[in-house]
Amino acid sequence: MNIGYIRVSTEEQNTIRQEVLMKELGVEKIFMDKASGKNAQREELKKMMDFARQGDTVICESISRFARNTKDLLDLIEELNSKDVIFVSKKESIDTNTPTGKFMLTVFGAVAELEREYILQRQREGIAEAKKQGKYKGRKRIEHPEFQKVVQRWRKGDMTAKKAMELLGMKKNTFYRRVRESIDTKK
Secondary structure: OEEEEEEEOOOOOOOHHHHHHHHHOOOOEEEEEEOOOOOOOOHHHHHHHHHOOOOOEEEEOOHHHHOOOHHHHHHHHHHHHHOOOEEEEOOOOEEOOOHHHHHHHHHHHHHHHHHHHHHHHHHHHHHHHHHHOOOOOOOOOOOOOOHHHHHHHHHHOOOOHHHHHHHHOOOHHHHHHHHHHHHHHHO
16 A cells, blocks of 8 residues: 655645645555654654555655654664565655665765754854844743742742642743742842
C-alpha cells in the first residue's frame, strides 16, 4: 500500500499542493500533521509509523516535511526499514529500496539539518541587531497575580517547586528566573 505523509509547519499553511502530489502518486492513505518539523512527537506521524506494514511504501514530498533533524530522520527510516517498509521522498528522488537512495537520504538529512541551523543562526543575528537598535523587546511578559503568594508558600515549604510551577503555569527556567528577579528587586 502507498501511504502518504503530509506536514505543514503552521495551521495557516496550505496542504493542497502536497495533497495533489499524493493523489498523482496513487497514495491510498494519507496522514497529515500541522506542526513544526523540529518536533518529532507529531501525532499523525506516530499513527502512520504504527499503520505501516511490510511491503508498504511511505511517500512524502520532501525530507524536510518528514523530519528536520538528521538523527530523527535516520531513526524514522530505521524503524520503517525494520518493518520492511520503503521510504520515498519525491523532491530529492530518494527511494530506500536502492543503495543510492539510502546514501542520498543520509546526505539530504544532514543538509536539511544544516539549513535549519542556518535559519536559526540568522534569526538570532537578526534579533541581536534589532535589540541593538532598540526595535526588539522580546515577547511581552505575562504577569501572574498570585506569583508572590505562591513563591512565599514554596519558600516556607508548604509546597514543592514543581507544584508552584504547575499552579503558576510556568516552566522551570522561567520560574527560577522570576524568583531571582523578585529577590533582586527587593534589594
